[in-house]
Amino acid sequence: MFEEGAKLKILHGVDKVCDFSIGNPDMIPPQEFQRVLMEEAGRTEPRIHGYMPNAGFPHVREAVAAFASDEQKVDLTSQHVLMTCGAGGALNVALRAITNPGDEVLASAPCFVEYGFYCGNYGALLKLVPSTDNFDLDPKAFAEAITEKTAAVIINSPHNPTGRVYPEETLAELAQVLEAARKRTGRRIYLISDEPYRKIVYNGLKVPPVMALYRHSLVATSYSKDLSLPGERIGYLAVNPAADDSEKLIGALTLCNRILGYVNAPGLMQRIVARLQGASVDVGIYQAKRDNLKRIFDDAGFEYAEPQGTFYFWLKSPVADEREVVDALKKELILTVPGRGFAGPGWFRVSYCVDDAVIKRSAEGFRKVRKLFGEYC
Amino acid sequence: MFEEGAKLKILHGVDKVCDFSIGNPDMIPPQEFQRVLMEEAGRTEPRIHGYMPNAGFPHVREAVAAFASDEQKVDLTSQHVLMTCGAGGALNVALRAITNPGDEVLASAPCFVEYGFYCGNYGALLKLVPSTDNFDLDPKAFAEAITEKTAAVIINSPHNPTGRVYPEETLAELAQVLEAARKRTGRRIYLISDEPYRKIVYNGLKVPPVMALYRHSLVATSYSKDLSLPGERIGYLAVNPAADDSEKLIGALTLCNRILGYVNAPGLMQRIVARLQGASVDVGIYQAKRDNLKRIFDDAGFEYAEPQGTFYFWLKSPVADEREVVDALKKELILTVPGRGFAGPGWFRVSYCVDDAVIKRSAEGFRKVRKLFGEYC
Numbered sequence: 001m002f003e004e005g006a007k008l009k010i011l012h013g014v015d016k017v018c019d020f021s022i023g024n025p026d027m028i029p030p031q032e033f034q035r036v037l038m039e040e041a042g043r044t045e046p047r048i049h050g051y052m053p054n055a056g057f058p059h060v061r062e063a064v065a066a067f068a069s070d071e072q073k074v075d076l077t078s079q080h081v082l083m084t085c086g087a088g089g090a091l092n093v094a095l096r097a098i099t100n101p102g103d104e105v106l107a108s109a110p111c112f113v114e115y116g117f118y119c120g121n122y123g124a125l126l127k128l129v130p131s132t133d134n135f136d137l138d139p140k141a142f143a144e145a146i147t148e149k150t151a152a153v154i155i156n157s158p159h160n161p162t163g164r165v166y167p168e169e170t171l172a173e174l175a176q177v178l179e180a181a182r183k184r185t186g187r188r189i190y191l192i193s194d195e196p197y198r199k200i201v202y203n204g205l206k207v208p209p210v211m212a213l214y215r216h217s218l219v220a221t222s223y224s225k226d227l228s229l230p231g232e233r234i235g236y237l238a239v240n241p242a243a244d245d246s247e248k249l250i251g252a253l254t255l256c257n258r259i260l261g262y263v264n265a266p267g268l269m270q271r272i273v274a275r276l277q278g279a280s281v282d283v284g285i286y287q288a289k290r291d292n293l294k295r296i297f298d299d300a301g302f303e304y305a306e307p308q309g310t311f312y313f314w315l316k317s318p319v320a321d322e323r324e325v326v327d328a329l330k331k332e333l334i335l336t337v338p339g340r341g342f343a344g345p346g347w348f349r350v351s352y353c354v355d356d357a358v359i360k361r362s363a364e365g366f367r368k369v370r371k372l373f374g375e376y377c
Numbered sequence: 378m379f380e381e382g383a384k385l386k387i388l389h390g391v392d393k394v395c396d397f398s399i400g401n402p403d404m405i406p407p408q409e410f411q412r413v414l415m416e417e418a419g420r421t422e423p424r425i426h427g428y429m430p431n432a433g434f435p436h437v438r439e440a441v442a443a444f445a446s447d448e449q450k451v452d453l454t455s456q457h458v459l460m461t462c463g464a465g466g467a468l469n470v471a472l473r474a475i476t477n478p479g480d481e482v483l484a485s486a487p488c489f490v491e492y493g494f495y496c497g498n499y500g501a502l503l504k505l506v507p508s509t510d511n512f513d514l515d516p517k518a519f520a521e522a523i524t525e526k527t528a529a530v531i532i533n534s535p536h537n538p539t540g541r542v543y544p545e546e547t548l549a550e551l552a553q554v555l556e557a558a559r560k561r562t563g564r565r566i567y568l569i570s571d572e573p574y575r576k577i578v579y580n581g582l583k584v585p586p587v588m589a590l591y592r593h594s595l596v597a598t599s600y601s602k603d604l605s606l607p608g609e610r611i612g613y614l615a616v617n618p619a620a621d622d623s624e625k626l627i628g629a630l631t632l633c634n635r636i637l638g639y640v641n642a643p644g645l646m647q648r649i650v651a652r653l654q655g656a657s658v659d660v661g662i663y664q665a666k667r668d669n670l671k672r673i674f675d676d677a678g679f680e681y682a683e684p685q686g687t688f689y690f691w692l693k694s695p696v697a698d699e700r701e702v703v704d705a706l707k708k709e710l711i712l713t714v715p716g717r718g719f720a721g722p723g724w725f726r727v728s729y730c731v732d733d734a735v736i737k738r739s740a741e742g743f744r745k746v747r748k749l750f751g752e753y754c
């Protein structure tokens with residue numbers, strides 16, 4: 001997608017293309033980031049860019065644990081936190097440590113396209129579970145999908161691509177399903193909560209704490225979205241202190257962080273995020289972008305799931321094969337992503353971490369394309 | 378090892394412990410690094426910390442390709458270079474792309490302890506091949522070890538832990554062995570050259586270019602040692618342009634870089650190393666440390682392999698089980714690593730990327746411990 005967008009921009013001019021294809025934040029990082037970056041970059045002690053323990057600098061893990069304890073409503077110490085190369089690194093480390101070849105991992109469809117690859121790296125298989133009509137996760141469907149091979153469930157809230165934030169009741173119900181399954185099969189199922197968009201929520205919504213609801217839980221996240229740093233690869237994995245053998249698990253995860261070749265999360269960025277716990281880009285700006293797009297989509301006559309968080313709009317295609325709509329939009333130089341890439345056919349994704357001018361410019365194209373396709377079938 | 382050293386230092390005082398256990402460079406990065414870091418950190422354009430193509434910034438890949446072409450004596454373009462999270466990341470990406478579960482990968486023993494883990498991540502098996510008496514790699518032994526399951530050979534020169542630099546003749550012979558095996562089994566065997574110590578060589582020695590000698594070759598490396606940046610996780614993987622299907626291979630490697638969760642090498646460090654091609658810490662300082670240790674070991678009566686490069690001394694244990702010597706040294710607060718961790722029992726490793734004072738202080742302990750054990754058996 002990255003390359004395709006780049007090509008179109010060269011062909012037609014960067015100011016002609018409306019690229020809604022990638023979740024690559026356009027906002028500059030919060031101001032305090034720049035100050036802290038310059039301070040930390042200015043340090044020249046020996047080994048300041050050297051190896052630290054594979055789990056990360058102790059003081060960084062401590063700062064993260066303090067903040068995450070508040071978010072998750074459990075008492076995390078530095079021992080429960082592993083600094084990682086973003087959430088992608090955190091998820092790979094977790095799956096390498098938790099799964100055996102042949103195991104199954106469940107996720108709610110639609111979902112982030114990479115989960116299947118991440119499982120496949122270690123011989124595990126991603127099994128998709130249908131979501132409810134309004135894209136909430138469906139605990140009953142999970143109950144049906146669980147087998148003795150189920151090693152883990154990955155959830156993602158706020159959700160890419162639907163913008164959905166799962167309510168606490170649903171999560172509590174899922175926790176019950178996982179506990180019941182454990183009693184049935186004797187195997188504990190880890191709940192991996194992938195939450196890089198936790199801070200990108202609208203109207204003061206709170207993302208419920210998974211750790212307070214289920215003890216065999218891990219949180220995988222990054223600073224890519226809330227600090228606009230996706231290219232710097234910094235995030236963390238936290239383990240619920242209440243999990244059985246949590247110490248052993250952290251040991252295994254730390255080993256996996258090392259042997260997967262990450263070795264440790266990038267050191268300079270570790271030191272920076274330690275000092276920016278709780279900092280975030282202005283979410284109000286994303287909310288304004290969402291609202292502007294909402295007006296455009298209402299005006300054009302698109303149906304959609306209104307995002308409660310993230311910077312993704314999930315639009316219903318007026319025809320069964322959403323690729324027809326995506327192709328028609330591309331002719332208008334509007335780049336979006338077909339839903340089938342997320343196991344969500346019949347829908348398509350508009351990523352709005354883009355300049356306001358891009359949103360404004362896209363209005364006509366969306367209107368034109370919507371008109372091409374008659375009523376929703 | 379990191380944790381054990383830290384504990385001893387707390388117990389006895391940091392100025393009492395001689396920690397030769399870890400390859401964590403103590404030299405500060407070259408001066409131009411600090412200047413370039415501050416300049417690049419000062420940039421605040423939108424998306425300067427954002428995603429770039431998974432293979433890395435195009436201008437960074439171009440700068441690396443130009444310099445590496447000179448080192449490898451082949452014409453690399455940016456298309457042949459993938460920026461990675463250090464050499465550990467590069468090796469994982471290569472093994473994920475090249476091997477199938479059940480495949481075998483060969484390496485010369487002793488070797489870097491992580492290779493076996495790296496292979497195991499993807500269900501491949503590391504098979505060790507004995508080296509010659511002077512720790513050169515032994516092409517004939519490789520010829521005997523190759524089977525239809527052999528997917529790749531990993532070599533490491535300058536070599537951790539022996540400090541050996543493989544001569545061009547040996548590499549050319551290995552290349553012939555691999556070509557002959559291909560004719561026999563029909564399967565091409567990739568030669569992965571792990572060369573993070575390429576610039577850390579003594580007396581003006583040159584490390585021969587693997588790519589000029591064998592076309593199915595990849596170079597995995599990092600800036601950890603020559604720029605003293607191991608905690609920042611920046612390196613690259615280069616593919617020989619002469620390899621069959623090199624374009625397909627680069628595509629697969631780029632995909633693996635993404636799906637292993639690295640996504641891309643840390644962006645800020647990419648931009649920095651692009652401007653520091655050819656820069657290096659002063660190798661003369663490492664050479665002086667080597668020479669000081671050599672005097673200490675000669676004086677104490679240790680036998681060893683004299684390092685031609687790296688910052689590791691490989692010492693022969695006076696008794697069959699080198700752990701006895703390592704334990705005796707630990708009582709003198711000298712930390713070293715038993716060779717069996719590198720599949721080199723009967724030897725032990727002294728990592729000398731440490732302060733000169735540490736080397737000086739260690740003399741008495743080495744002498745004392747050498748005396749404890751009589752003649753070499």
